[in-house]
Amino acid sequence: MKKLLLAVLVCSTLYGKAQLPAYTLVNELNDPHPVDQGVWKEVTGTWHARFISVDEAFKRSAPPERNKLVDRWRAKAWRGEKVHTQALIWTKKALQGVSLQTSTLQDDKGNTITNGHVKANFVRYVLTDHLGDLKSGCGIPKGLDTSLVADLIDHVPNLAIDEKTSRPIWxxxxxxxxAAPGVYAGTLTIQARNEKPQRLPFEIEVLPHTLPQPQDWTYHLDLWQNPYSVARVYGVEPWSKEHFEAMAPYMQLLANAGQKVITTSIIYDPWNGQTYDVYDSMIKWTKKKDGSWSYDYRIFDQWVEFMMGFGIHKFIECYSMIPWNLKFYYYDEASGKQVFLKAKPEENAYKEHWKPVLVDFAKHLKEKGWFDRTTIAMDEREMKDMKKAIAIIKEADPAFKISLAGGDHPELYADLADYCVALRYKLDKDLIQERRNKGFTTTFYTCCTEPSPNTFTSSTSAEATWLAWYALNRDFDGYLRWAYNCWGPKPLQDTRYGTWSAGDAWFVYPGARSSIRFERLIEGIQDFEKAKIIKASLQAQGDDAGLKKLDRVIGAFEEEGLKQESAASMVNKAKEVLNSF
Structure with a gap:
């Protein structure tokens, strides 16, 4: 695009209605591999628009293949469910002032779904990389092949579209x-200045089932938040009123996805600088001149209360007693400087540093009424270090909850209230149920390790949906990913950062813009909830045939299955069965 686009965010926060700073959307990057423009000779007319499958991805510089186009979108949905699809504009001439309008939906009985429940947005292209033959997205070399992919769902009211390009619509x-059950018809209208409008019809069959509200979903979603990225992008002082105002729309998006966990950092840089914006400590540690300690929890409290205002409150997870660099920063009154202690969990200095704060922190959490939902959290740490840290935690307060994201450690099953294992570990379903009976949570995660399934910008979008079906099959309570919004230096253009596969570090974009990956992740979570509800209903009815039918399709969601069949094919087959009940 040759013009700058401006998006002004307005949101209503728990601090009242706030006008957020304008955030300019910069130009898209050039396509590293544009197609031969001769392909446009086959396109008749000037510009076109049609529906396409949500599973498809299209190059910006090429028109679509005709067999990918859909005349009318048809979908089934539960009451309370959000469903989505794509449309595509492709044009031989430059279009100005392109805008999108949606109609009110109506069934044959006169029931309506107002157009306030229908959203149409342009999708923007961002740069991704491709792993090729690499077996992992971790520690990737420089110089990987790159391409543009459509992922960023924008909320600008109109857009200019260059000649001989394609533009997706979400x-x-x-x-x-x-909503009353029935088949509702509506129209997406695409208008461009001085052009005849394109009208795309669609139908939604509303089924009689009802999906609960996101805050009532059982799926345990844990996407780690980074408040410091928001402060940097908006140019505001961390923890100022403006900072909280800027964060509000992002956390509302997260709450609408059913998020259950508040990510807190109780030390400086728990992940050894692996994020572009380093996590600071939400607790101020001060060693006084007389050698005693004081702990200031004001920022921690503000952040937790802010997140709870969005209904996110199952766990408050505190990182980390075992940071990757084993450095523990604090303010030293005697020297007037910020200094650090470097100590291993088995060392005396480590215990002397941690036990006092844990005792004091437990007291503070109990005063706030948060102790029972707070965990001391670690990720991908060695067993010997975990055992030492757990011993200190239990000595400080035996009732402290502990969480870990990492490998399969049978020795720790009884200690971990919230336990998340990497995708490659297949925990026994009886173990998961036993933990569930104790009130424990058991989930899985993907990171840069797994080329597929994953949520990179180079991943097929259906893989994000596939993950929740995998959770159903393995009986996990949900899913964790390490980065909701750990933006790189140019997040609106380039999703590469560090030595991880592109898109590894964020789901949403500055300006509170969602992504196709994030929306498809939510799609899978909704499927998870629907399957749980249907299964309970079938069990209550004693419908063994229905249960076998549902279990058969759920049972296909294993990693091995992706070697024989695409994630999109697996998900679509499963949805067809799920919506048949």
Whole structure:
């Protein structure tokens, strides 16, 4: 695009209605591999628009293949469910002032779903990389092949579209929980200055089932938040009023996905600088001149209260007693400087540093009424270090909860209230149920390790949906990913950062812009909830045939299955069965 686009965010936060700073959307990058423009000779007319499958991805510089196009989108949805699809504009001439309008939906009985529940947005292209033959997205070398992919779902009211380009549109319908069952028809209208409008018809069959609200979903979603990235992008002082105002729309997006966990950093840089914006400590540690310690929890409290205002409150997870560099920063009154202690968990200095704060922290959490939902959290740490840290935690307060994201450690099953294992570990379902009976949570995660399935910008979008079906199959409570918004230096253009596969570090974009990956992740979570509800209903009815039918399709979601069949094919087959009940 040759013009700058401006998006002004307005949100209503728990601090009242706030006008957020304008955030300019910069130009898209050039396509590293544009197609031969001769392909446009086959395109008749000037510009076109049609629906396409949500599973498809298209090059910006090429028109679509005709067999990918859909005349009318048809979908089934529960009441309370959000469903989505894509449309595509492709044009031989430059278009100005392109805008999108959606109609009110209506069934044959006169029932309606107002157009306030229907959203149409342009999708923007960002740069990704491709692993090729690499077996992992961790520690990737420089110079990988790159391409543009459509991922960023924008909210600008109109857009200029260059000649001989294609532009995806993201259409979503949030079906009201009180919508009457029936088949509703609507129209997406695409207008361009001095051009005849394109009208795309669609139908949504609303089924009689009702999906609960996101805050009531059982799926345990844990996407780690980075408040410091928001402060940097908006140019505001961390923890100022402006900072909280800027963060509000992002955390509302997260709450709408059913997020259960508040990510807190109780030390400086728990992940040894692996993020572009380093996590500071939300607790101020001060060693006084007389050698005693004081701990200031004001920032921690503000952040937790802010997140709870969005209904995110199952766990407050505190990182980390075992940082990757084993450095522990604090303010030293005697020297007037910020200094650090470097100590291993088996060393005396480590215990002397941690036990006092844990005792004091437990007291503070109990005063706030948060102790029972707080965990002392570690990730990918060695067993010997975990055992030493756990011993100190239990000595400080035996009732402290502990969480870990990492490998399969049978020795720790009884100690971990929230336990998340990497995708490659297959925990026994009886173990997961036993933990569930104790009130424990058991989830899985993907990171840079797994080329597929994953949520990189180079991943097929259906892989994000596939993950929740995998959780159903393995009986996990949900899913964790390490980065919701750890933005790189140019996040609106380039999703590469560090030595991880592109898109590894964020799901959403500055300006509170969602992504196709994030929306498809939510799609899978909704499927998870629907399957749980249907299964409970079938069990109550004693419908063994229905249970076998549902279990058969869920049972296909193993990693091995992706070697024989695409994630999109697996997900679509499963959805067809799920929506048949």
């Amino acid at each position: 259409l979503s319908i949030q079906v009201p929980a009180d």
